[in-house]
Amino acid sequence: MEIVERVRQGDVRAMARLMSLIENYSPDATLALKQLYPFTGQGLIVGITGPPGCGKSTLTDQLTQEFRRGGKTVGIVAVDPTSPFTGGAILADRIRMQQHSLDAGVFIRSMATRGHLGGLAKATYDVVNVLDAAGKEIILVETVGVGQDEVEVVKTAHLSIVVSVPGLGDDIQAIKAGVLEIADIFVVNKADREGANKTVTELQAMLALGPERSEGNPPIFETVAPQGQGIAELAQGILARQAHLDREGFRQTRQRERSRALFLELFQERVTRRLLEQAIANGSLEETIERIADRDLDPYSAVEELLGKAGL
Amino acid sequence: MGEERKTRVLVAKPGLDGHDRGAKVIARAFRDAGFEVIYTGLRQTPEMIVSAAIQEDVDAIGLSCLSGAHMYLFPHVVKLLRERGVDDVLVFGGGTIPDDDIPKLKEAGITEVFTPGTPTSVAIDFVRNHVGRRKR
Known part of the structure; x- marks a missing residue:
């Protein structure tokens, strides 16, 4: 396939087009991804998550600059939400990343959450694989900033950064459920604001409360992203943490966990799509939904019936 | 599906x-559509615009200019696209653009120009009608 060759050579248009095919569920995307898969697994995938407005885009921008200084090529996937009402989206993360738009060593792609059947994580992972196969050494995945999807997306990364800011009050509450556990590195951004020390202390206290992690507790970095303060230390910290995880043999465990999560995700998506396509094609889906709404049929039996028809 | x-x-x-x-109004209107x-x-x-357009694999580029420099900036975007071998991205413009300039811009590859007062629905319909013809 020509597109596969071009992606491997880092051809920007081929990469961009393949990403669109992925987002549009094109069968051509699957064909290309099959051939690209053996060439993936080289790049370091870093997930960046945290509440809206905490500075994820600016941090991504500054980290990119730092990694570029170190001679590494960078791929960025920036996710913004799709409106559940209109299906449209405004993807504006590039505003903070303008300084890299003319750098051939940086590829930035904005993604909308859309209504991905089978989860955003799979589509994001496929796009990350394109960047990986194209030879990008560091791949930064910036998530939307709210909700359960974040945990899913960062599960596809080698290393997850959870960003927090002082003065949110409920901040610690927000990171209690799940996000605390996925962090490999914490960043307290906007650290020039009042209360930064308190936020750091609270994070330390939260970590001390939890069970000792086998890979060691995540480090906490303080940054002021627009001024670049603390960025060099953070970039160093990312590489050091990765080296630490590698040394202790956590990379293999993680690779396996990622492969499991992604296989299951893909499997789910494909099975769901196939069955739904069948049900839509023979017109039974709308009729079934109507019957469920009228209490003529319960949804549990309806699902069993659908699976039964497919011989499952 | x-x-x-x-x-x-x-x-x-x-x-x-x-x-x-103006750019924000248009962005919002397109999102809502x-x-x-x-x-x-x-x-x-x-x-920068052309580089972003290629990485993002967009179907269309909407340029907004109120400085009076549209006669340089708009055609230059089209020229750079062509230089990079991109001929399937629709380029349209908007802003305070004198009527006399519009035919020249169209000649330079700007498919349509919307001046102040144009309802956003006109721009939306325009893009809908034109990107459908885009080859894949």
Whole structure:
């Protein structure tokens, strides 16, 4: 396939087009991804998550600059939400990343959450694989900033950064459920604001409360992203943490966990799509939904019936 | 189901004027019409716009200019696209653009120009009608 060759050579248009095919569920995307898969697994995938407005885009921008200084090529996937009402989206993360738009060593792609059947994580992972196969050494995945999807997306990364800011009050509450556990590195951004020390202390206290992690507790970095303060230390910290995880043999465990999560995700998506396509094609889906709404049929039996028809 | 395409539009402000209200109104209107809008902010060079458009694989680029430099900036975007071998991205413009300039801009490859007072629905319909013809 020509597109596969071009992606491997880092051809920007081929990469961009393949990403669109992925987002549009094109069968051509699957064909290309099959051939690209053996060439993936080289790049370091870093997930960046945290509440809206905490500075994820600016941090991504500054980290990119730092990694570029170190001679590494960078791929960025920036996710913004799709409106559940209109299906449209405004993807504006590039505003903070303008300084890299003319750098051939940086590829930035904005993604909308859309209504991905089978989860955003799979589509994001496929796009990350394109960047990986194209030879990008560091791949930064910036998530939307709210909700359960974040945990899913960062599960596809080698290393997850959870960003927090002082003065949110409920901040610690927000990171209690799940996000605390996925962090490999914490960043307290906007650290020039009042209360930064308190936020750091609270994070330390939260970590001390939890069970000792086998890979060691995540480090906490303080940054002021627009001024670049603390960025060099953070970039160093990312590489050091990765080296630490590698040394202790956590990379293999993680690779396996990622492969499991992604296989299951893909499997789910494909099975769901196939069955739904069948049900839509023979017109039974709308009729079934109507019957469920009228209490003529319960949804549990309806699902069993659908699976039964497919011989499952 | 099968393939599900979404129209992606880059809304960009080339040049040095700081008036982005029009661009934001258009971005919002396109979003509400179900498009994915990539908004890159103020003070973009044509080179930056073209690079973003290629990485984002957009179907259309909407350029907004209120500084009077549209006769240089708009055609330059089209020229750079052609230089990079891109001929399937629709380019349209908007802003305070004198009527006399519009035919010249069209000749330079700007498919349509919308002047102040145009309802957003006109621009939306225009993009809908034109990107459908785009070859894949």
